[in-house]
Structure formats: C-alpha cells, structure tokens
Amino acid sequence: MPAIATGILFILIGLALGIGGVWLVALGGSWYYAAAAVGFLATGALLAARRSAxxxxxxxxxxxxxxxxxxxxxxxxxxxxxxxxxIVVLGLWLLTPWITRRLDRPAADRPPAAWRGAGVPLALSLAVSAAVALYAFASPPSRDITGRLPSAAVTPVPGDYGGVPAGEWHAYGRSNLANRYSPLDQIDSGNVDRLQVAWHYHTGDVRRPSDPNETTYEVTPLMVRDTLYLCTPHNFVIALDAETGRERWRFDPKVPDDSNRQHLTCRGVSYHEAQGAAAAESCGRRVFMPTADARLIALDAGTGRVCPGFGENGAVNLWAGMPHKKPGFYYSTSPPVVTRDLIVIGGAVNDNVSVNEPSGVIRAYDVRTGALVWNWDSGNPDETAPIAPGETYTENSPNAWTTMSADEDLGLVYVPLGNAPPDQFGGNRGPTVERFSSSVVALDLATGQLRWVFQTVHHDLWDMDVPAQPSLLDVTTDRGVVPAIVAPTKQGDVYVLDRRTGEPILPVTEQPAPQGAVPGDHTAPTQPTSALTFKPPRPLEGRDMWGGTMFDQLVCRIRFRQLRYDGRYTPPSVQGSLIHPGNFGVFNWGGVAVDPVRQVMFGTPAYLAFVSRMIPRENPTERYVTDGGLGLNENFGAPYAVELKPFVSPLGLPCQAPPWGYVAGADLRTGEVAWMRHNGTVRDRSPVPLPFEMGVPDLGGPVITAGGVAFISGTIDYYVRAYDVTTGERLWEDRLPAGGQATPMTYRGPSGRQYLVVVAGGHGSLGTKAGDSVIAYALPAN
Structure with a gap:
C-alpha cells in the first residue's frame, strides 16, 4: 500500500509540475520543470504498479x-x-523498506528490490547530491568579495573634528559633517568581543492601537557633556545620565493621534549651544524636536522646559505657508540641521495619495527666536526671501524627508531630495520639479540661494529618493585634497562629489536606460552611474529565482517571465514591472559611515526586488488598490494608481535568491569595493527560528570608530554586531530584545569609559519586534 500511495503522490506532483512547467516553457523559461514532471509521472506510474524500475x-x-x-x-x-x-527527501523515502520490500513482489527468501540492484543507482545519485550539497554549504556565496581596505592614515583629523569634542556626539551623524565617525579608540578590534551591557533603559513609549503600520523606532541619541538626548516614536524627548542611563527629564509634546499619518517615527533631536553672553541666558543650550503634528519645539537642554522666546510659546508652526493643509499629511521625521545661527528643516509628505499634497519647501529659522529667515521652494527656486502672509509654497514639490548635512566654513547646507508624488508617474511634472527631483542640492546657508544641484536619477519613476544624509570629508586626489560630499542612493550608486561645486570626484557616466513608459509619461534616455557603485552586478535571470522548494521557485519563475523586466530602471507598466533594486533601496535613510582619516567607507547594501503595476484610473476619486485608510498608492487625481509590493513567493519568501544583505567596505579615493560579505540570519524571519546565515537587509546606519571597528544593529534579525573595518570580519555580536532598526552611536562617559549605545524598538513595515530599549555597552570596568 505505501508504494501505491507514494505512486499517487508522485503522479500528483508530476501533474502540478507539468502544468507549471509547460506554462513556464510557453513564457520562454526553463524546460527543466516540464522534464521533471515526466520523471515524476513515470516514477509514480511504476510505483503504483510496484515495479522496481x-x-x-x-x-x-x-x-x-x-x-x-x-x-x-x-x-x-x-x-x-x-x-x-x-527531490532528495522523496528519493530517501523511496529507499526505505516500506517502499522497496513491496516492489516486484519479492519471494520471502529474496532481498528487497533496493538491494538487488534497482536501488543502487538511486543511492549513488543521492550520495553524489549530498556530497555536492555539503561542499556548497561550506563555500561562501559567489557574490562575496574578499579583500582589505588600506589601513594607513591619509589625513589625520583634530580631536574636535567637525567641531565636536572627541568623546561626544552632537548631531545625528555626530556632527554636521555627518561622517558617523568617532575618534574614540578605547574599543578596538582586539577587545571588542569583551563588550558587555553597562545599562539598559526603557522609554515606556510603546505602540498604540491607533498607530500606523509604519510606526518605527529609528533614533540615534545625542551625547553632550554628560547627558544623552533622544526622542521616541510618539515624540517624547528624554534626557539620560550618560554614565548610568538614569532619566534626568522627560518632555511630552502631547501630539494627538491621527489616522492620516503614513509614518510615526523619530530619528533624532538636534542640539544648539549659544556662544558668548547668550550662553548664560535661559535656554542657552537647546534641544530641538520636530513633531508628528508639524511643530518645531525648542527645549532647555538642562531642564526639558519649553523655551518661551522661540516661535510662539516655544514652537514654530511648520504648517505656515503650506498648501493643502490636511492633518497628518506633512511632518518631519528627521532631525533638522542646526548651525551657529540657523535651524534648517525639511519635511515628509505622504507618498502617492494624491496630486494635491503639501510642499517640500526647505526653511531656515533663527535658532534663538524661531523667525523665518529664508525658504527654498523648488517650484520657485530663485525667490528665497520669506513668503508673505497669505501666500503658499509650491504644492507637490520634491521633499527632503531625510537628514541634511552642512559645511559652515563653506556656508552651505546639503539637501537630499526625493521626487514629487506620485512616485511612479511623472507625466504631470513641471520643469523645476524635473530639475530637482531625486537630487542633492547645495544651498547658501545665509540666504537659501541655490549654489549647485546634482541629479542622481533623471525623471524618477521608481521612488529612488536620495534617502540618506550625505557625508562630508576631504578626499586626497591627483589634484590635491578636495572637500568632498559622499551621497549613497537607493539604486546603489555612491556619488563622491566636490562639495564646493557638485562636480564628480569619482567619475560619473550616463548609461542608456530602458524606454517605454505608460501612456502620458516618458522615460529619460540615460541614467547616471557612479564609478563607486553597489548596483546589482547583472540583471536578474530566471536562474536567480528562488523559493523554499522547487514548487514556489517554479511560481517565482513564472511570475518573473510574466513581468516586464529590462534591468535597472525598467519603467513601471500596466503589465507589471520588476523593479530591482526596489524602492527599499540598496541604501536607505541609515546611509553609510566614512572614516575621514583613512578615507574609506563602511556600508550595508541590500537587494530586494519589488513589483510595480500601474492601474489606469477611470475617475479621480475611486479607490483601486485600497479599501480604506489614507489611500496610499491611489494617486487620486492622477491617471494611474499603483500596486507596489515586494517580489515574493507564495510562501512569502523573496523570489530572488539570497544573499539579500551585506556589509561592505570601499576606498573613497579609488572607488574600489575592497570587500563585501553577506551578513545576518533568518532567525527572526522564518517560521522555525533557525540561524541560517543567508545575508539579510539592514535598515539603519553604521557607525565607524578610530579603533578600526564598525557597528550596526539594523538587520532584520535582532543583533548588534561589530566588524573589522579593514577586512569586514565579524568580531562580536549580542542579542537584542527587539528589532534594532536605528543607527548606533558611541561616546566617552565622565568616567572615561567608551560606550556604544543601541536603540531596539522595532520597525512596523519590516515586521520586526517592537520594543522601547536603549542599551549601552562598554568594556568591563576593571
């Protein structure tokens, strides 16, 4: 009976493979599955007949x-x-006595068929398969790169590099240069494996039933003098003792719940310290907090009380001058840039809801009074004087939802911009939007006037915002030392530009791009590519499709053949287009860390494909892709809604083969990627918590130190890890209580110990575990 039942099972498998295999062949794909179907059907029929053949x-x-x-x-x-x-599991079953002793009806004194010769070829083929599997399991993935970054110092920097004392962390990227580099070296590659928890603080800010799905904890704390300053997703501002983690004060801005918000997060606060006589005044040291209801609040850094002389009762209303005032549709999730005299801020606009959205204007306010000093509106870029009462900024313009950087010596602020909504349709965009979409712009700090613009994607139809804070350092070139800006992008290119002019330091070339946008739109004939790039090494092919089994892999192969795919920058289509890299980004808001002494970069490139399908709209208000809520991706008023989702198998696994995430090191002088190692496990993402090291995405940035160590915590498994910057070797890891989708930071406490701080609060859309932990690590006190 087992042989007959197994035969029926094989026939059913053969029929399923046959249907899928013939479908795949008809689409121009591999013939294997159709051929395998014949093998299963023949095996099943012979098993049902109890034949050893x-x-x-x-x-x-x-x-x-x-x-x-x-x-x-x-x-x-x-x-x-x-x-x-x-195939192998079923082969092993066929060799069991429950099957073999029933084949050919052997006499009682005759051995089972498997040992009369019929099973020997099968046993040998399975043994060879096992040997190949063991060898493959011990081999590194083919995309890993093994090498070394140069370790010698190129340009030593002062202890107060970036205007920040060596042991402190004054801004999101440590300073406005945004290197995410600390000159501390107490923790190094030789002792990092001795790190232990020094203190663990719980913010008490937990998720609420009314929160949007995209509720995330992405904060990088600041450390000034002896105090840490941080925020929470619901915009609480908290000050902690840097040595003990004890809470010193807490401020609740009382942000009301709002179902219209797409995001609820806080990446950080900003700090300002007055100079001269003003330093002794009340609120001489300030912490600035942008809130989810579009306020910019100034707090006394010592007490947490509101600074009454800033704006109205301590807050500036960021809705001022905005078109289409809809609560929840405009706010800032990223900390603003604070200079000696100004606080410069952008904001996030809900993606792909309609064509009538608030503006992406960049505004500078007086750091003491909150008075508007200038505004740069990409729809009216030459007029930067504060707009008059009753006037409004340009609607639907590219916005700066991520963090900016600044060079006060050059008098420039560097703004990474997204594209104008809707992200996947650009037929209605005007010439100024086209000029600034998905670009880095340099604005004069004093006036807001445009100094230069560098566009990373022409006519962006893929939501390829410039997602990360650019990093500033000086790079040694054949022409001498050049002040540089390093801008990582979602599509994988890292642009190294002269930050005075926007001219490339590492070469940038224009490459032909796929054509054929939806009716009413167009595509750019070429797209830029940097000499320093982490773009996929080649376009995806059918053989790159993946799954947990041959069955969902077959489904992924069929879906791959059904989608339009012409490589990077395949235009969105009504048919459905495969977008790789997807809008998750090779790099996202976490950016990269750069060592200004060695002039090298540490990053965490990720590779996940998405599917973008355009749905023609018959009227401007009907819902096509949502049943309620905000209407994300409906694009009300545009010719198309968009269905945008990850490219995954029926089991929910990525359809493209792993690795999906890496750590990587690159030389910023040459553009060479020296090493790239797959990184992270599926322990917290698979049905069974097995720590298979497949290489998973990281959402959160790295920090790099003078001790030759880099730290990250943002992988979708719950770990903080340390790496040797020179080789990429993993040196240490520790388990976190929740998802660590934030950028770590490091500082020296009053006792002289160097601390590493990690925030573990989870990420809504990634589905990582929520939490409220702030954890400090240090070497043993003795």
Missing part, C-alpha cells in the same frame, strides 16, 4: 536535477537547496 527512473531524475542545478548556479548552497530539497 521506478527507482531507476527516479535515479535519472535525481542525477538530471543535479546536473541542471549545477549548470545554472554552480555550488551556491542557497540556490541549490530549493532545486533539490524535495
């Missing part, structure tokens, strides 16, 4: 699968596994 046929199927799999992907374990897991 079934083992011979299945041995041919196992051997053929091994040859085909090796030809497609070599000895890449995670590529081989779904091609062979079902």
């Amino acid at each position: 079934s083992l011979w046929v299945y041995a041919l199927l196992v051997a053929g699968t091994l040859v085909w799999a090796f030809a497609e992907v070599g000895v890449d374990w995670w590529q081989l596994a779904p091609r062979g897991d079902v």
Whole structure:
C-alpha cells in the first residue's frame, strides 16, 4: 500500500509540475520543470504498479536535477537547496523498506528490490547530491568579495573634528559633517568581543492601537557633556545620565493621534549651544524636536522646559505657508540641521495619495527666536526671501524627508531630495520639479540661494529618493585634497562629489536606460552611474529565482517571465514591472559611515526586488488598490494608481535568491569595493527560528570608530554586531530584545569609559519586534 500511495503522490506532483512547467516553457523559461514532471509521472506510474524500475527512473531524475542545478548556479548552497530539497527527501523515502520490500513482489527468501540492484543507482545519485550539497554549504556565496581596505592614515583629523569634542556626539551623524565617525579608540578590534551591557533603559513609549503600520523606532541619541538626548516614536524627548542611563527629564509634546499619518517615527533631536553672553541666558543650550503634528519645539537642554522666546510659546508652526493643509499629511521625521545661527528643516509628505499634497519647501529659522529667515521652494527656486502672509509654497514639490548635512566654513547646507508624488508617474511634472527631483542640492546657508544641484536619477519613476544624509570629508586626489560630499542612493550608486561645486570626484557616466513608459509619461534616455557603485552586478535571470522548494521557485519563475523586466530602471507598466533594486533601496535613510582619516567607507547594501503595476484610473476619486485608510498608492487625481509590493513567493519568501544583505567596505579615493560579505540570519524571519546565515537587509546606519571597528544593529534579525573595518570580519555580536532598526552611536562617559549605545524598538513595515530599549555597552570596568 505505501508504494501505491507514494505512486499517487508522485503522479500528483508530476501533474502540478507539468502544468507549471509547460506554462513556464510557453513564457520562454526553463524546460527543466516540464522534464521533471515526466520523471515524476513515470516514477509514480511504476510505483503504483510496484515495479522496481521506478527507482531507476527516479535515479535519472535525481542525477538530471543535479546536473541542471549545477549548470545554472554552480555550488551556491542557497540556490541549490530549493532545486533539490524535495527531490532528495522523496528519493530517501523511496529507499526505505516500506517502499522497496513491496516492489516486484519479492519471494520471502529474496532481498528487497533496493538491494538487488534497482536501488543502487538511486543511492549513488543521492550520495553524489549530498556530497555536492555539503561542499556548497561550506563555500561562501559567489557574490562575496574578499579583500582589505588600506589601513594607513591619509589625513589625520583634530580631536574636535567637525567641531565636536572627541568623546561626544552632537548631531545625528555626530556632527554636521555627518561622517558617523568617532575618534574614540578605547574599543578596538582586539577587545571588542569583551563588550558587555553597562545599562539598559526603557522609554515606556510603546505602540498604540491607533498607530500606523509604519510606526518605527529609528533614533540615534545625542551625547553632550554628560547627558544623552533622544526622542521616541510618539515624540517624547528624554534626557539620560550618560554614565548610568538614569532619566534626568522627560518632555511630552502631547501630539494627538491621527489616522492620516503614513509614518510615526523619530530619528533624532538636534542640539544648539549659544556662544558668548547668550550662553548664560535661559535656554542657552537647546534641544530641538520636530513633531508628528508639524511643530518645531525648542527645549532647555538642562531642564526639558519649553523655551518661551522661540516661535510662539516655544514652537514654530511648520504648517505656515503650506498648501493643502490636511492633518497628518506633512511632518518631519528627521532631525533638522542646526548651525551657529540657523535651524534648517525639511519635511515628509505622504507618498502617492494624491496630486494635491503639501510642499517640500526647505526653511531656515533663527535658532534663538524661531523667525523665518529664508525658504527654498523648488517650484520657485530663485525667490528665497520669506513668503508673505497669505501666500503658499509650491504644492507637490520634491521633499527632503531625510537628514541634511552642512559645511559652515563653506556656508552651505546639503539637501537630499526625493521626487514629487506620485512616485511612479511623472507625466504631470513641471520643469523645476524635473530639475530637482531625486537630487542633492547645495544651498547658501545665509540666504537659501541655490549654489549647485546634482541629479542622481533623471525623471524618477521608481521612488529612488536620495534617502540618506550625505557625508562630508576631504578626499586626497591627483589634484590635491578636495572637500568632498559622499551621497549613497537607493539604486546603489555612491556619488563622491566636490562639495564646493557638485562636480564628480569619482567619475560619473550616463548609461542608456530602458524606454517605454505608460501612456502620458516618458522615460529619460540615460541614467547616471557612479564609478563607486553597489548596483546589482547583472540583471536578474530566471536562474536567480528562488523559493523554499522547487514548487514556489517554479511560481517565482513564472511570475518573473510574466513581468516586464529590462534591468535597472525598467519603467513601471500596466503589465507589471520588476523593479530591482526596489524602492527599499540598496541604501536607505541609515546611509553609510566614512572614516575621514583613512578615507574609506563602511556600508550595508541590500537587494530586494519589488513589483510595480500601474492601474489606469477611470475617475479621480475611486479607490483601486485600497479599501480604506489614507489611500496610499491611489494617486487620486492622477491617471494611474499603483500596486507596489515586494517580489515574493507564495510562501512569502523573496523570489530572488539570497544573499539579500551585506556589509561592505570601499576606498573613497579609488572607488574600489575592497570587500563585501553577506551578513545576518533568518532567525527572526522564518517560521522555525533557525540561524541560517543567508545575508539579510539592514535598515539603519553604521557607525565607524578610530579603533578600526564598525557597528550596526539594523538587520532584520535582532543583533548588534561589530566588524573589522579593514577586512569586514565579524568580531562580536549580542542579542537584542527587539528589532534594532536605528543607527548606533558611541561616546566617552565622565568616567572615561567608551560606550556604544543601541536603540531596539522595532520597525512596523519590516515586521520586526517592537520594543522601547536603549542599551549601552562598554568594556568591563576593571
């Protein structure tokens, strides 16, 4: 009976593979699945007839699968596994006595068929498959790069580099230069594995039923003198003792709940310290907090009380001058840039809801009074004087939702911009929007006037915002030392530009781009590519499709063939387009860390494909992709709604093969990627918590230190990890109580100990565990 039942199972598998395999062949894909279907059907029929020839046929199927799999992907374990897991398991079942003793009805004194010769070829084919699998499992993924970054100092920097004392952290990227580099070296590659928890603080700010799905905890705390300053997703501002983690004060801005918000997060607060006589006045040291209801609040850094002389009762109303005032549709999730005299702030606009959204204007306020000093509106870029009462800024313009950086010596603020909503349709965009969309712009700090603009994507149809705070350092070139800006992008290019002019230091070339946008739109004929790039090494192919088993891999192959895909920058389509890299980004808001002494970069590139399908709208108000809520991706008023989702298998696994995430090191002088290692496990993302090191995405930035160590905590498994900057070798890791999707920071406490601080609060859309932890690590006190 087991042989007959197994035969029926094989026939059913063969029928399923046959239907899918023929479908795939009709789409121009691999013939393997159709051929495998024949093997399953033949094996099943012979098993049902209790014929030992079934083992011979299945041995041919196992051997053929091994040859085909090796030809497609070599000895890449995670590529081989779904091609062979079902095949091998079923082969082992066929060799069990419950099957073999019933084949050919052997006499009582005759051995089972498996040991009369029929099972020998099958056993051999399975043994060879196992040997190949073991070898592949021990081999590194083919995309890993092994090498070394230069370790010698190129340009030593002062202890107060960036205007920040060596042991402190005054801004989101440590200083307005945004290197995420600390000159501290007490923790180094030789002792980092001795780190232990020094203190653990709980903010008490937990998720509420009314919160949006995109409720995240992405804060990087500041450390000034002996105090840490941080915020929470609901915009509480908290001050902690830097040595003990004890709470010193807490401020609640009482932000009302609002179902219209797409995001609820806080990446950080900003700090300002007055100079001269003003330093002794009340609120001489200030912490600035942008809130989810579009206020900019100034607090006394010592007490947490509101600074009454700033704006109205301590707050500036960021809705002033905005068109289309809809609560929840405009706010700032990122800390503003604070200079000697100004606080410069952008804001986030809800993506893809309608064509009537608030403005992406950049505004500068007096750091003491909150008076508007200038406004740069990309729809009216030459008029930067404060707009008159009753006037409004340009609607729907590109916005700066992420963090800016600044060079006060050059008098410039550097603004990373997104594109104008809707993200995937640009047929209605005007010439100024086209000029500034998905660009880095340099504005004069004193006046807001445009100094230069560098566009990273022409006519962006993919939501490829410049997502991260640019980093500033001096780079040694053949022309001498050049003040540089390093701008990582979602599409994987890292642009190294002269920050005085926007001219490339590392070469940038224009490459032909796929054509054929939806009716009413167009595509740019070329797209820029930097010499320093982490773009996918080649376009995806059918052999790159993946799954937990051969069945969902087959589904992914069929879906891949059904989608439009012409490589990077495939235009969105009504058919449905595969977008790789997807709008999750190779790099996102966490950016990269740069060492200004060695002039090297540490980053965490990620690779996840998305599907973008344009849905023609018959009227401006009907819902096509949502049942309620904000109407994200409806694009009310535009010709198309958009269905945008990850490219995943029926099991919810990425359809593209791992690794999906790496750590990487690059030389900023040459543009060479010296090493790149897959990083992170699926322990917290798989149904069974197995720590398979497959390489997973990181959402959160790195920090790099003079001790030659880099730290990250943003992988979708719950760990903080340390790496050797020179080689990428992992040196240490510790388990976190929740998702750590934030950028760590490091400082020296009053006792002289160097601390590493990690925030673990989870990320809504990534589905990582929520929490409220702020954790400090240090070497043992003795």
